[in-house]
Amino acid sequence: MDIHLQTTTSLAREWEQRKAFVGFTDAEAQMLLELGPVAETYVDEVVEGLYRQFLSFGETRAFFPDEATLKRVKALQRAYFLQLTQGDYGEAYLANRLHIGQVHQQIGLEPRWYMGAYSIYMQLAFPRVMAAFKHDLAKGQRMFLALLKIITLDTELAITTYIAAGEEVISQQSREILEISIPVVQVWAGVLVTPLIGALDTARAQQFTERLLDRIVETRASVALVDITGVPTMDTRTAQHLTEAISAVRLLGAQVLLTGVRPAIAQTLVHLGIDLSNVATRPSLEAGLRLALDMLDLQVMHRNGQR
Amino acid sequence: MADDSIAIVRVRDVLMIAMPADPDDATVSALQEKVLQVIEQSEAKGVILDISAVETLDSFFARTVAETVQMVGLMGGRTVIAGMRPSVAITTTQLGLTLGGAMTALDVDRALDMLSNMH
Numbered sequence: 001m002d003i004h005l006q007t008t009t010s011l012a013r014e015w016e017q018r019k020a021f022v023g024f025t026d027a028e029a030q031m032l033l034e035l036g037p038v039a040e041t042y043v044d045e046v047v048e049g050l051y052r053q054f055l056s057f058g059e060t061r062a063f064f065p066d067e068a069t070l071k072r073v074k075a076l077q078r079a080y081f082l083q084l085t086q087g088d089y090g091e092a093y094l095a096n097r098l099h100i101g102q103v104h105q106q107i108g109l110e111p112r113w114y115m116g117a118y119s120i121y122m123q124l125a126f127p128r129v130m131a132a133f134k135h136d137l138a139k140g141q142r143m144f145l146a147l148l149k150i151i152t153l154d155t156e157l158a159i160t161t162y163i164a165a166g167e168e169v170i171s172q173q174s175r176e177i178l179e180i181s182i183p184v185v186q187v188w189a190g191v192l193v194t195p196l197i198g199a200l201d202t203a204r205a206q207q208f209t210e211r212l213l214d215r216i217v218e219t220r221a222s223v224a225l226v227d228i229t230g231v232p233t234m235d236t237r238t239a240q241h242l243t244e245a246i247s248a249v250r251l252l253g254a255q256v257l258l259t260g261v262r263p264a265i266a267q268t269l270v271h272l273g274i275d276l277s278n279v280a281t282r283p284s285l286e287a288g289l290r291l292a293l294d295m296l297d298l299q300v301m302h303r304n305g306q307r
Numbered sequence: 308m309a310d311d312s313i314a315i316v317r318v319r320d321v322l323m324i325a326m327p328a329d330p331d332d333a334t335v336s337a338l339q340e341k342v343l344q345v346i347e348q349s350e351a352k353g354v355i356l357d358i359s360a361v362e363t364l365d366s367f368f369a370r371t372v373a374e375t376v377q378m379v380g381l382m383g384g385r386t387v388i389a390g391m392r393p394s395v396a397i398t399t400t401q402l403g404l405t406l407g408g409a410m411t412a413l414d415v416d417r418a419l420d421m422l423s424n425m426h
Contacts (some may be wrong), residue, residue, distance in 0.1 A: 210393060210397065213396055217393060217413065220414075222413070248397050251388075251391050251399060252391055252393070253413040253414075253417055
């Protein structure tokens with residue numbers, strides 16, 4: 001699954017906004033560049049400290065099953081850490097951070113471990129930065145604050161990738177739900193049954209109406225039993241879509257029988273002032289079917305002659 | 308001429324009119340005139356308006372049809388609108404257009420059934 005987090009112009013602009021908001025300016029970039037050589041001296045200790053923590057926790061240890069993997073990720077981590085102080089924080093940096101976030105999200109690392117790692121970074125880096133600038137504590141403080149800002153920005157980007165992944169799943173599922181077309185089944189010559197399930201948003205209502213009308217033409221149906229047992233609530237829009245569908249069916253010379261109207265829906269429809277006085281309704285699909293057959297002058301009889 | 312583009316066929320005491328695909332306002336108006344004339348001449352009891360070729364239905368058409376249904380009624384006849392396409396039905400309801408409560412049928416066959424059942 002590819003999350004579309006390329007550095008588009010809007011993302012790039014947003015990046016500048018984020019930096020401005022937390023107060024990350026060229027001054028900070030300069031300071032981090034200056035911190036660079038210092039970072040090189042303690043990067044290995046920090047990486048070791050980080051992985052000591054990862055390996056001491058069952059949930060995170062699981063991501064490093066063997067020595068080879070451990071070695072590989074430590075190297076990547078080292079590179080990541082050093083990039084914090086390489087001085088260029090433009091689109092390339094943004095793209096890199098987003099990519100790393102995506103990778104972690106895709107391997108299934110939960111946000112709490114990913115974010116937690118940033119905290120561990122800070123805890124390991126702080127004393128080392130202060131030690132390196134012990135002759136000028138004010139500068140050390142400024143250095144650390146610059147580091148803090150860039151790490152916070154990285155954390156924000158990580159959150160963005162996780163949210164984007166979640167949203168992607170949601171929109172994928174929405175698309176799938178829309179594609180599940182509502183069944184319109186011919187249960188007898190001239191009689192269609194369609195169980196409406198869930199809410200009817202405009203897109204689904206359109207799909208439903210088109211499908212129902214096409215099936216009426218296809219099967220030359222005169223009755224369409226629309227069962228709304230599976231519709232939990234109805235708002236004005238859904239009710240309107242339903243009445244429009246009913247009218248459209250009538251224009252094709254067929255009739256809608258509404259079944260399965262739950263008490264809550266009955267209340268809603270009356271309160272909304274929806275006029276369904278010219279729509280036949282029955283409490284159940286079975287009752288609806290009886291009426292439909294009746295309308296077609298059909299009768300169901302038992303073999304021994306009883307009704 | 309608008310008058311000539313509408314074919315009205317009489318089958319027993321039913322008049323069948325097949326509307327062309329995209330009738331202009333003049334054609335639609337001429338329809339009304341023609342129908343009433345023919346009903347008078349033939350004493351037909353029913354009118355079937357076959358709109359299976361019609362792809363778009365605007366408010367003028369809808370209004371004229373509704374009026375015609377009423378006029379035919381006053382002259383002792385019943386009208387059935389047959390063969391409306393699904394897409395036209397959807398647009399008609401979305402625009403809130405009514406056909407004056409005219410009877411509707413899936414196709415001309417059904418329309419004939421409806422009219423014969425009424426006698």
